[in-house]
Amino acid sequence: MKKYLISACLIGENVRYDGKNCLQQQLKQLIETGQAVTICPEVSVGLSTPRPPAEIGGGDGFDVLNHQAKVMDAQGNDVTQAFISGAEKTLKLAQKHQITHVILKANSPSCGSNMIYDGTFTGQKIQGVGVTTALLEQHGFQVITEDAFLKQLENK
Ligand code: SF4
DSSP: OOOOOOOOOGGOOSSSTTTTOOOOHHHHHHHHHTTTEEOOOOHHHOOOSSSOOOOEESHHHHHHHTTTSEEEESSSOOOOHHHHHHHHHHHHHHHHOSSSSOOTHHHHHTTTTSEEEOOOSSSOEEOOOOOOHHHHHTTTTOOEEEHHHHHHHHOO
């Protein structure tokens, strides 16, 4: 049986740094029908909403886990440890629920699985994954974006 893990902002929870969400109704339905669990890695470890935006500088989520890159917020605070803790909490949830499919919000420094912002806070993106995605992938989970999932649905 399929069991999904979905970013909390995608099911309508106001957990984004700007206090908003990115609701995708089809993903919310997976929660409502008991097929999915949800988490916001950042809020799960106590980061506030709203909060300053954060980006990975000098690499991607894998580099953060290898201590070769940091996550900084727009005010210059080093939030690396909070992001790693959020990733660990998300991994534990995925393992506990024996998740088979992971759908995380595109472009996020935690949840991104294809592109992320480049650390300059100028809107530029680079190829790479967020910290939570990196940890999940290290433990055998495949992570896709909401757009990739919705495209799969259309093609069925
Ligand atoms: Fe939280 Fe991930 Fe959504 Fe960011 S993208 S608000 S970390 S669930």
